Amino acid sequence: MSRVEIRSYFPKSDLVNFAVLACLILIVLPLSMDIFRLNLVGKYLTYAFVALGLVLCWGYGGILSLGQGIFFGLGGYCMAMFLKLEASDPESTKIQSTPGIPDFMDWNQLTELPWFWEPFYSLPFTIIAVLIVPTIFAYIIGVAMFKRRVGGVYFAIITQAVASILTILIIGQQGYTGGVNGITDLRTLLGWDIRTDSAKYFLYYLNAILLFACLFFAQWVRKSKLGRILLAMREREDRVRFSGYDVSNFKIFVFCLGAAFSAIGGAMFTLQVGFMSPSFVGIVPSIEMVIFCAVGGRMSIFGAIYGTLLVNWAKTTFSESFPELWLFAMGALFIGVVMAFPGGLAGLYTDKVLPFCKKFIQKTRSGKKPQQIKVGPPKNDELASPDLAAVK
Amino acid sequence: MVTQKDFVLAVEGLTVSFDGFKAVNDLSFYVEEGEIRVIIGPNGAGKTTVLDLICGKTRSTEGSIKFRGKELTKMSEPAIVHSGIGRKFQNPSIYEELTVFENLEISFPRGHSVFGALAFKRSAEVIAAVEEVADEIFLSEHLGKTAGLLSHGQKQWLEIGMLLIQKPDLLMLDEPVAGMSVAERKKTAELLNKITQNRSVLVIEHDMQFVEDIAHRVTVMHQGKVLSEGSMDFVKNDPKVVEVYLGH
Numbered sequence: 001m002s003r004v005e006i007r008s009y010f011p012k013s014d015l016v017n018f019a020v021l022a023c024l025i026l027i028v029l030p031l032s033m034d035i036f037r038l039n040l041v042g043k044y045l046t047y048a049f050v051a052l053g054l055v056l057c058w059g060y061g062g063i064l065s066l067g068q069g070i071f072f073g074l075g076g077y078c079m080a081m082f083l084k085l086e087a088s089d090p091e092s093t094k095i096q097s098t099p100g101i102p103d104f105m106d107w108n109q110l111t112e113l114p115w116f117w118e119p120f121y122s123l124p125f126t127i128i129a130v131l132i133v134p135t136i137f138a139y140i141i142g143v144a145m146f147k148r149r150v151g152g153v154y155f156a157i158i159t160q161a162v163a164s165i166l167t168i169l170i171i172g173q174q175g176y177t178g179g180v181n182g183i184t185d186l187r188t189l190l191g192w193d194i195r196t197d198s199a200k201y202f203l204y205y206l207n208a209i210l211l212f213a214c215l216f217f218a219q220w221v222r223k224s225k226l227g228r229i230l231l232a233m234r235e236r237e238d239r240v241r242f243s244g245y246d247v248s249n250f251k252i253f254v255f256c257l258g259a260a261f262s263a264i265g266g267a268m269f270t271l272q273v274g275f276m277s278p279s280f281v282g283i284v285p286s287i288e289m290v291i292f293c294a295v296g297g298r299m300s301i302f303g304a305i306y307g308t309l310l311v312n313w314a315k316t317t318f319s320e321s322f323p324e325l326w327l328f329a330m331g332a333l334f335i336g337v338v339m340a341f342p343g344g345l346a347g348l349y350t351d352k353v354l355p356f357c358k359k360f361i362q363k364t365r366s367g368k369k370p371q372q373i374k375v376g377p378p379k380n381d382e383l384a385s386p387d388l389a390a391v392k
Numbered sequence: 393m394v395t396q397k398d399f400v401l402a403v404e405g406l407t408v409s410f411d412g413f414k415a416v417n418d419l420s421f422y423v424e425e426g427e428i429r430v431i432i433g434p435n436g437a438g439k440t441t442v443l444d445l446i447c448g449k450t451r452s453t454e455g456s457i458k459f460r461g462k463e464l465t466k467m468s469e470p471a472i473v474h475s476g477i478g479r480k481f482q483n484p485s486i487y488e489e490l491t492v493f494e495n496l497e498i499s500f501p502r503g504h505s506v507f508g509a510l511a512f513k514r515s516a517e518v519i520a521a522v523e524e525v526a527d528e529i530f531l532s533e534h535l536g537k538t539a540g541l542l543s544h545g546q547k548q549w550l551e552i553g554m555l556l557i558q559k560p561d562l563l564m565l566d567e568p569v570a571g572m573s574v575a576e577r578k579k580t581a582e583l584l585n586k587i588t589q590n591r592s593v594l595v596i597e598h599d600m601q602f603v604e605d606i607a608h609r610v611t612v613m614h615q616g617k618v619l620s621e622g623s624m625d626f627v628k629n630d631p632k633v634v635e636v637y638l639g640h
Contacts, residue, residue: 224509224511224512225497225498225503225509225512226506226509226510226512228487228490228494228498229509231487231490232487232495232498235487235488235489236487238449238481238485239481239551241469242447242449242469242473242478242479242481243473243554243558244470244474244499244501244558245470245504246470246504246505249505249506250509253506
C-alpha cells in the first residue's frame with residue numbers, strides 16, 4: 001500500500017534540490033567568479049552552516065537561539081588558536097621580548113603561553129576541539145535550560161545574554177584572546193600557505209564538501225522519526241511528553257547539533273578569511289544568522305543556504321555603496337519576511353511559484369486538448385506548504 | 393489497610409495545594425482491574441487536577457498514588473507513561489502537521505530515546521500495529537491524511553488511538569466525547585467498551601447519558617473531595633449529589 005510505504009530518506013524532489021545546489025556551489029559559482037569573489041562566497045557559505053543548524057533547531061524544534069554566534073565563534077577561535085601558534089614560531093617572532101608566543105600576548109606583557117593554549121599545537125586535537133568544545137558548551141546550556149523547562153522567548157534572551165557575555169569576556173581577556181582585534185595574521189596550516197589563490201580554491205571546495213556532509217546529515221535527521229518528534233514537540237509538547245518521551249533530551253540534542261554545525265562553519269571561516277574576532281560572536285552576528293535562516297525559509301534546509309547567499313550578497317553589494325543604510329535595510333528585510341512571507345524564500349517557492357507553474361502547465365495542456373478543459377480545483381495536497389508535503 | 397494487589401490504582405490521602413488553595417483535598421479512591429471508572433462533579437471540583445497528579449503533570453503536596461503497588465508521585469512523566477499509564481487531554485492533542493499514520497507511529501512504544509528515535513525503522517511490526525489501532529478507532533481510511541484535516545470527533549479518536557498503541561494498563565480520558573455529535577458519541581461508547589477488555593479506564597465526563605452507558609462505577613467529586621461513590625443509580629439518588637448538582 002502506497003499510503004504507508006517505507007519512507008525514503010532521500011525522496012526524488014530532495015535529490016533534485018541537492019543536485020541543483022551542488023551544481024550551483026561546485027560548478028557555476030567557481031566558473032563564473034574570480035578568486036576574490038569566490039572567497040567571499042566561501043565566507044558566506046560558512047554562515048550557511050549556522051543557518052542550517054537553525055533550520056533544525058528553530059524551524060523543526062521550535063527553539064529560537066539568538067546566540068548561534070557563540071558556537072560559530074568558539075569553533076573559529078579553536079581553529080585560529082592552532083593557526084596562530086603555527087604563525088608564532090620563535091624564528092618569526094624573534095623581535096618580541098618573549099619569542100615563540102603569539103604577538104598579542106607579548107604586547108600584553110605575557111611571558112609564557114597560557115596552559116589552555118598548549119594543546120592547540122596539535123592539529124588532531126584542534127579538529128576535535130572545534131567539534132567538541134562548542135557542543136559541550138551547548139550541552140551545558142541545554143541541560144541547564146531545557147531540563148528546567150525554560151523555553152521560547154526566555155531561552156532566546158538567555159542565549160543572547162550568553163553571546164554578549166562571551167564577547168565581553170573575549171574583549172576583556174586581551175592577553176589570552178587577542179581582545180577586540182581577535183586573532184589575526186594567520187598564515188599557514190602545517191606549513192601550507194592558506195593565503196594563496198590555490199589554497200583558497202582548495203578551502204572553498206573543502207568548505208562546500210563539509211556543507212554537503214552537514215546537509216546530508218540534516219536531511220537524515222529530519223526524515224528520521226526524530227524529525228517528526230521535533231515537529232510534534234513544537235506543536236504539542238505535553239502530548240509528546242505524555243507519550244513517554246523525555247522532551248528535554250530531544251531539545252538538547254538538536255541544540256547541540258546546531259552548535260556543532262555552527263562550529264564547523266566557524267572553523268572554515270577562520271581558514272578562509274584568515275582571522276577570527278569577537279565581532280562574529282556577539283548579538284548582532286547571531287541575529288544576522290537568524291535572519292539568513294528566516295529569509296531562506298526556516299523549514300527548508302536548502303532555503304537556508306540560498307537565503308544566506310542572497311542576504312550576504314545583498315549586504316556586500318549594498319554596503320559597498322551605502323554602508324550606513326545596510327542595517328536599516330536588513331531590519332526592513334526581516335520585518336518584511338515575518339509579515340509577508342513567513343515561510344521565507346522556500347515557502348514562497350512552494351506556495352506561489354510551484355502552484356503558478358502547475359496552473360500554467362495545466363492551462364497550456366488544456367489549451368491543446370480542449371476536451372480536458374474541466375480541470376478540477378487544485379487539491380488541498382497541492383496547495384499545502386512544503387513541510388506539510390514533506391511530512392506526508 | 394487495604395491490600396494494594398487487588399487494585400490497579402490506589403489513590404490515598406492525595407492533596408495538592410496551589411498557594412494555600414487545596415484543589416484536591418485528602419482524596420482517596422481505588423480502581424480495580426478491568427474497571428471503567430467515571431469521575432464526575434461540578435466545574436472546579438478538581439477532576440482534571442486528579443488526572444494531572446496521576447500522570448505527573450502536577451506534583452502532589454501530600455498523599456500517595458500507587459499503580460500496581462508502585463509509587464508514582466516521585467516518578468518522571470515519561471517513566472509514568474512507560475509503567476503503563478496513558479492519558480488523553482481535554483482538548484484533542486494531536487500533531488496536526490503530521491499524518492494520522494505518523495501520529496500513531498510516534499506513540500508506538502519503541503525508540504523513545506534520542507538515538508533510538510534516530511535509528512527507528514518503520515518495520516512491518518510497526519505498520520501492522522498502526523493499522524490495527526487505526527481500524528479500532530475508525531480511521532483506517534485516513535492513515536495518509538494530515539491530522540489537522542480530521543473532524544473534531546476523529547481527532548478525539550485519534551488521540552485515543554495514540555494511547556491504545558502504547559498498550560497501557562490504565563487509560564485516563566479527560567472528556568472524550570466533548571463536542572461530539574450523537575452518532576460519534578455512540579461510536580465512542582462502543583469503542584471504549586471494546587478497548588476496556590483487558591485494561592482499566594478512568595474517565596472524566598459531563599455527559600450523563602454517556603456516563604450511564606459506560607460507567608461501571610462513578611466517583612462524584614466536589615471541592616477536591618469525594619462526595620459519593622458507587623453505581624450510577626446509587627450516586628444519582630444520593631441526596632448529597634442531588635444537592636450539589638441541583639441545590640444551587
